[in-house]
Every structure is written in structure tokens, then in C-alpha cells.
Amino acid sequence: xxxxxxxxxxxxxxxxxxxxxxxxxxxxxxxxxxxxxxxxxxxxxxxxxxxxxxxxxxxxxxxxxxxxxxxxxxxxxxxxxxxxxxxxxxxxxxxxxxxxxxxxxxxxxxxxxxxxxxxxxxxxxxxxxxxxxxxxxxxxxxxxxxxxxxxxxxxxxxxx
Numbered sequence: 379x380x381x382x383x384x385x386x387x388x389x390x391x392x393x394x395x396x397x398x399x400x401x402x403x404x405x406x407x408x409x410x411x412x413x414x415x416x417x418x419x420x421x422x423x424x425x426x427x428x429x430x431x432x433x434x435x436x437x438x439x440x441x442x443x444x445x446x447x448x449x450x451x452x453x454x455x456x457x458x459x460x461x462x463x464x465x466x467x468x469x470x471x472x473x474x475x476x477x478x479x480x481x482x483x484x485x486x487x488x489x490x491x492x493x494x495x496x497x498x499x500x501x502x503x504x505x506x507x508x509x510x511x512x513x514x515x516x517x518x519x520x521x522x523x524x525x526x527x528x529x530x531x532x533x534x535x536x537x538x
Contacts, residue, residue, distance in 0.1 A: 397422040398500070398515075404493045407502050410513040426502075426515040427527070431534030432457045433483070435526055440470070448473070456481055470522045474529050483507065483533050492521060501528040507536040 397419045398406045405411065414422050434455030441449045443466065450473035451464045463477040471487070478485050488511070489504035500517045501524040512535045516527025 402493070402495045402500070404495065404500075407489065407491045407504070407513075409489070409504060410502055410515075413513060423515075426513055426531065426535075427517070428514070428531045428534040429527065432537050433478075433481075433530055433533040435530045436460070438470075438526060450474075450477075452477055454481060471525050471529070474526055478529065478533055483536070485529065485532055485536070487529075492524065499524040501525045503528045503532055505529075505532040505536075507532075510536060512536065 395415050396406050396411050397414060397417050398404065401419050406414070410426070414426070417425070432455070436453035436455065437451075439451045443449050446468055447466060448468070449464060449466050450470060451462065452474070454461050454463050454477065461481065463480060465473040465476040465480075467473040467476060475485060475487070484507055486506045487503050488506055491502040493500045495517070498517055498519055499521045500515060501521070502513065502515050504511065504513050512532060514528050514532035514535055516524045516529070516531055518524035518527050
């Protein structure tokens, strides 16, 4: 399985108490909702879905090696360099966590939420890295793709 990680947006500038609910009709997790209550959709997306930072996810593939065990491979952009990463894990989230850790980013997911929005999935994660905490969001064609986008966004939020 391979994903294309382009992230589309529009030019919506309407402000709402919950910019995700205003756009998609589903509420954000309470902690995130209180953080972004005065943001437009564009501000919300550029803050919490930070895909254009120093951490970038290119190719992603999986191969089943045993019942409940998979090998995951990725191409990661880490600042100026491109690196191949791999992990054997029970799922994509644990594999990405391992790959980020190997790249020097100790990302811990403290809270995880997903919503179906039409044919896509939105993932919201509350994370900790080096004693700092932050929310991040990813939207993708599948639960896995949106989770990987959210984790990449979280890593980028901590890189500032």
C-alpha cells in the first residue's frame, strides 16, 4: 500500500467556535476545541496540520510477515536530508512512532480521536515530545493515511 501525501485546502476564512465542526459538521476533541475557538479554517489547518515543515513523509509501504506482524517502510524527509526508514510492528502507528524515534523525535501519543468525513478520515492526536505537549490533525483517504499525516504534523509542530 502506498500513499500520496499532498494536502489540499481551500481559502475559507470564516471564523467559528469549532472550525472543524463549521466545515465538516463534527466536533473537535474538547481540549483542541478550546485551543482553536477563534481560528478560521485556514488558520486551524496551517497550525494543526503542519505538513510543510522539516519532517516530511514520502513513500509508505507495508508487507505482512506473520499473523499480526508487518514490516513498514517509509521515505522520510528530515530537514535537508532524505532517509529510508523501516520498522516491524503490529500496526502503522507503532511503526511510525518507531521510525520517528530512530530519527531522534520521541513522539508519544497521549490522546487519539478519529472522525469519518465523507469518504475520508480525520485523525486528531494530542502528543508529547521532550516535555512539550501539542495537538495535531491529519486528513486522509484512510484511517492509516490520516494517522500518519497527524503524526507528521505533530513532529513538525515540535520542530519549531
